Amino acid sequence: MTLHIPSEFPLAFFSSETQQGIINISFFHFPALFMFKTGEKMIGYLLFFVFLIHTNEAKGGMGKPPPLPSKKWMTLSGGEPQIVANGGFSGLFPASSIIAYDFAASNSLPGTILLCDLQFTRDGQGFCESALALQNTTNVDDIDPKGQKTYNVNGQEIHGWFGLDYDAVYLFNNVTLNQNLFTRPPWWDGQMINMPQDVVAYFKTPPRFWLNVQYDSFYNQHRISPEDFILSSMVDIKPEFISSPEIGFLKSIGPKVKAAKTKLIFKFLGADVMEPTTKEKYGSLATKLPMIKSFASGIVVPKDYIWPSNNGYLQTAPTNLVLDAHKQGLEVYASFFANDDYLTYNYSYDPTREYLQYVDNSQFSVDGVLTDFPVTASATIGCLYQNKNATRTIKTLIISHDGASGDFPGSTDLAYQKAIEDGVDIIDCSVQLSKDGVAFCLTSADLTDSTTAASLFMDQATTIQEIQSDNGIFSFDLTWTEIQSVKPQIQNSFRDLIRNPQNKNKGKFVTLSEFLELAKTKAATGVLINIENAAYLASDKGLDIVETVSTALSNATFDKQSTQKVMIQSDDSSVLLKFKDIPNYQRVLTIKKDISGTPAGLAQEVKKYADAISVIRRDIITSTDTFFTKNFTNIVPAMHAANVSVYVGVLKNEFQNLLLDYYSDPYVEIATLVDARVDGLITDYPATANSYMRSPCHNKAAPYKISGVRPGEMYASVQPTDQAPTPTPTPAPDNNGPLLTISDIVDPPLPPVAKISTSDSASNTTSTGSTPTTAPAPKSSSSSATVTKAGVYIAAVVGVLGFLTLG
Numbered sequence: 001m002t003l004h005i006p007s008e009f010p011l012a013f014f015s016s017e018t019q020q021g022i023i024n025i026s027f028f029h030f031p032a033l034f035m036f037k038t039g040e041k042m043i044g045y046l047l048f049f050v051f052l053i054h055t056n057e058a059k060g061g062m063g064k065p066p067p068l069p070s071k072k073w074m075t076l077s078g079g080e081p082q083i084v085a086n087g088g089f090s091g092l093f094p095a096s097s098i099i100a101y102d103f104a105a106s107n108s109l110p111g112t113i114l115l116c117d118l119q120f121t122r123d124g125q126g127f128c129e130s131a132l133a134l135q136n137t138t139n140v141d142d143i144d145p146k147g148q149k150t151y152n153v154n155g156q157e158i159h160g161w162f163g164l165d166y167d168a169v170y171l172f173n174n175v176t177l178n179q180n181l182f183t184r185p186p187w188w189d190g191q192m193i194n195m196p197q198d199v200v201a202y203f204k205t206p207p208r209f210w211l212n213v214q215y216d217s218f219y220n221q222h223r224i225s226p227e228d229f230i231l232s233s234m235v236d237i238k239p240e241f242i243s244s245p246e247i248g249f250l251k252s253i254g255p256k257v258k259a260a261k262t263k264l265i266f267k268f269l270g271a272d273v274m275e276p277t278t279k280e281k282y283g284s285l286a287t288k289l290p291m292i293k294s295f296a297s298g299i300v301v302p303k304d305y306i307w308p309s310n311n312g313y314l315q316t317a318p319t320n321l322v323l324d325a326h327k328q329g330l331e332v333y334a335s336f337f338a339n340d341d342y343l344t345y346n347y348s349y350d351p352t353r354e355y356l357q358y359v360d361n362s363q364f365s366v367d368g369v370l371t372d373f374p375v376t377a378s379a380t381i382g383c384l385y386q387n388k389n390a391t392r393t394i395k396t397l398i399i400s401h402d403g404a405s406g407d408f409p410g411s412t413d414l415a416y417q418k419a420i421e422d423g424v425d426i427i428d429c430s431v432q433l434s435k436d437g438v439a440f441c442l443t444s445a446d447l448t449d450s451t452t453a454a455s456l457f458m459d460q461a462t463t464i465q466e467i468q469s470d471n472g473i474f475s476f477d478l479t480w481t482e483i484q485s486v487k488p489q490i491q492n493s494f495r496d497l498i499r500n501p502q503n504k505n506k507g508k509f510v511t512l513s514e515f516l517e518l519a520k521t522k523a524a525t526g527v528l529i530n531i532e533n534a535a536y537l538a539s540d541k542g543l544d545i546v547e548t549v550s551t552a553l554s555n556a557t558f559d560k561q562s563t564q565k566v567m568i569q570s571d572d573s574s575v576l577l578k579f580k581d582i583p584n585y586q587r588v589l590t591i592k593k594d595i596s597g598t599p600a601g602l603a604q605e606v607k608k609y610a611d612a613i614s615v616i617r618r619d620i621i622t623s624t625d626t627f628f629t630k631n632f633t634n635i636v637p638a639m640h641a642a643n644v645s646v647y648v649g650v651l652k653n654e655f656q657n658l659l660l661d662y663y664s665d666p667y668v669e670i671a672t673l674v675d676a677r678v679d680g681l682i683t684d685y686p687a688t689a690n691s692y693m694r695s696p697c698h699n700k701a702a703p704y705k706i707s708g709v710r711p712g713e714m715y716a717s718v719q720p721t722d723q724a725p726t727p728t729p730t731p732a733p734d735n736n737g738p739l740l741t742i743s744d745i746v747d748p749p750l751p752p753v754a755k756i757s758t759s760d761s762a763s764n765t766t767s768t769g770s771t772p773t774t775a776p777a778p779k780s781s782s783s784s785a786t787v788t789k790a791g792v793y794i795a796a797v798v799g800v801l802g803f804l805t806l807g
Contacts, residue, residue: 101202289330628715
């Protein structure tokens with residue numbers, strides 16, 4: 001792919017230093033991230049330039065839409081649904097900034113449409129800006145603290161700072177664009193405001209362009225005519241689409257742009273909102289499609305107009321809007337797609353499933369989607385469409401984490417059945433023991449979070465330092481009958497991203513023998529048996545978990561077959577040694593420590609005890625305290641050199657679990673880990689991993705490729721020029737973090753199983769239940785006493801982000 005460099009770039013851009021003080025960014029139309037002082041090297045600038053080049057590889061990029069695919073779409077034309085980038089890639093960068101438009105055009109499917117929400121200055125200059133009131137999307141309130149005003153806009157009082165209160169010269173030279181949501185990164189704040197002419201002129205090949213005129217009546221009340229501006233700028237802008245929620249505007253401008261073959265799109269607002277021209281509610285106008293067809297070629301509607309939801313769940317059937325519109329010859333565009341929105345529970349926090357709901361169902365396909373994340377829309381339409389029955393193309397193992405624990409309470413029969421249905425390779429059972437020795441599957445010996453035990457057995461809560469520093473209600477202190485009296489409970493990884501509440505307490509606990517029988521009956525590719533706390537259980541509770549597991553596997557004849565893979569996982573090397581004489585068992589050593597690499601030769605020590613290791617995500621890809629990827633560690637190549645496989649987890653779909661480089665898209669993280677050559681992915685959502693593994697999204701011959709990120713490149717692009725790190729081209733230990741040590745690998749021999757009477761057991765529970773005098777210190781994180789937007793963003797994200805503690 002050829003990255004175009006505008007002819008107006010000064011030669012000074014390509015030298016190592018600037019020549020005349022502060023760079024005038026708008027002069028050469030490049031998405032600068034910083035203002036550089038005289039004499040500073042332009043490393044950060046060039047690094048972002050390189051970053052854009054890499055992200056463009058095999059992704060499509062600018063150009064006309066591709067020819068009609070061989071697959072038949074259920075759109076009006078039968079062609080591929082259009083992707084409309086709402087303000088560019090506004091899910092990551094400030095909306096309507098050049099960097100947002102450039103990234104969207106370069107990294108989305110060819111023919112992606114760039115949308116500009118048209119606003120106006122006092123002297124009638126149009127500019128692209130997502131909101132009428134500017135205070136949430138720009139720094140105007142800092143530049144002019146006393147500039148707040150109140151206007152009546154279509155019957156509503158709106159307070160804030162407005163473009164029509166400033167001349168264009170003042171606004172463009174002083175006010176800059178910011179991200180408008182605190183859950184989105186502020187690192188690219190400070191971008192220049194752009195006129196639509198500037199956006200179009202930035203590209204060597206004119207982009208497909210969409211102008212949305214949201215407030216025609218309001219601006220005309222203040223003697224500014226959006227229609228006159230558009231007509232006078234048609235030669236420069238050449239919009240392919242013009243949309244508006246005002247019928248009067250569309251009827252007026254329609255005949256005047258007919259020769260340009262510009263499509264007019266009627267934009268629906270909320271069903272109960274009044275349309276300014278007809279004074280009818282938009283919900284009522286949705287029943288008058290023949291009238292709309294008289295002045296428009298299409299409609300854009302909030303997605304709930306098409307597939308309503310109630311209390312977080314999709315209704316069982318869509319409305320007839322798309323079918324009815326198609327009968328009238330109207331295209332239908334669905335809006336409000338965003339990876340970091342609160343998706344309905346039906347999608348399991350997989351954003352591609354929401355797109356597929358609207359483009360790949362048995363009844364219709366919308367003609368386009370308006371999205372803040374055009375890269376994810378491109379992946380869905382370009383390579384995930386009609387992928388349900390595709391053949392698996394990637395052999396990386398999909399390993400469940402307590403079954404499909406993102407959809408059902410973990411380690412229950414329903415979670416395991418869902419994981420198998422979703423295409424998992426290996427179903428896992430973390431074995432726990434009841435007081436009377438019954439082995440069953442549960443994520444932890446502590447029942448507090450994964451069950452409703454707290455409602456019945458709080459008097460049994462105790463602290464056992466050998467297991468955890470927090471109080472817990474432990475399985476080995478309750479009989480199996482008592483455990484069965486409580487309900488399983490779905491675990492939410494993030495406070496404000498609740499997992500399917502209808503499934504909160506569904507399913508039943510599964511004994512180890514039932515789990516093994518399920519694996520056989522459903523012909524799972526393999527099983528993973530996780531053993532923890534063996535030493536404590538033997539010495540303090542008189543329970544032999546190793547022998548219990550060994551006997552259960554033998555009784556199910558897993559030791560006498562090779563059809564189904566058997567993995568024995570433990571964080572204790574002495575446990576793994578107990579299974580070394582069974583050749584068809586793969587032993588997996590759990591590394592719970594945060595490590596940034598391994599010294600040369602230590603992988604050979606791992607090989608003495610295990611055939612594979614299980615690590616957290618940060619052990620493969622380190623991250624910064626500002627939520628960017630930083631570097632590939634050398635864990636994978638070092639372990640592979642010793643013939644040790646590497647499994648990594650836990651993967652979760654929730655956008656708060658994903659680093660910024662992944663665009664709030666779990667598929668990008670999966671692609672990055674597959675590119676890192678890990679041997680298996682441990683996930684709460686096997687369906688998402690399986691969707692990627694079956695897709696052509698990794699194939700350069702596909703219409704679109706989901707590319708893994710190069711750790712450190714995006715981070716380097718936002719650093720001041722004199723601090724920009726150079727991304728490491730090959731995996732290496734991160735010198736800023738701890739390395740794997742021999743003590744992380746080798747454990748003392750297991751103690752003999754103690755003979756403990758009932759009274760002794762009660763005494764031991766009491767003695768180990770004391771509160772520790774010092775609790776483990778929390779992991780350090782960067783902080784600042786100065787409250788800034790970046791600080792608020794970090795505080796908000798740290799409060800919910802799982803990757804800081806969950807790997």
